[in-house]
Amino acid sequence: MRRRDAHEGQPRRRGRGGKRRRVLQFLQPCLLLLLQRGEAHGYALLDELEQFGFDRERVDPTLVYRALREMEEAGWIQSSWDDESQGPRRRVYALHKEGKRQLTLWIEDLRKTKMEIDHLLSEYKDQEDWHEP
Secondary structure, eight states: OOOOTTTTTTTOOOOSSSHHHHHHHHHHHHHHHHHHHEEEEEHHHHHGGGGGGTTTSOHHHHHHHHHHHHHHHHHEEEEEOOOSSSSSSSEEEEEEEHHHHHHHHHHHHHHHHHHHHHHHHHHHHHHHHHOOO
């Protein structure tokens, strides 16, 4: 018996741009939350992303650095060079007050989305239970 894909029958998106955008959109609030704990280097942030379901072996570091760069351009975070590290200079990222505000907005939106998803799943379960013999 063939296993059905959850996306079967839906229009296919060209390339990987759609998936990358979704990852980037979830990546930004995760990074902001990590930076709310304190400043950090990019590779430290990469390691910490595992707690949000990101697989360290599969996360493209360029996506993380792109997200950091975009958030810095938006004024949500700021970076500076760490001259105290042994070895090559590294950037240290810190949360800016506008980033805290953006994180709050994201969390509110995620809570609302979670409620909508929970409602959909509950309705689905109710219908599934009702249709069972």
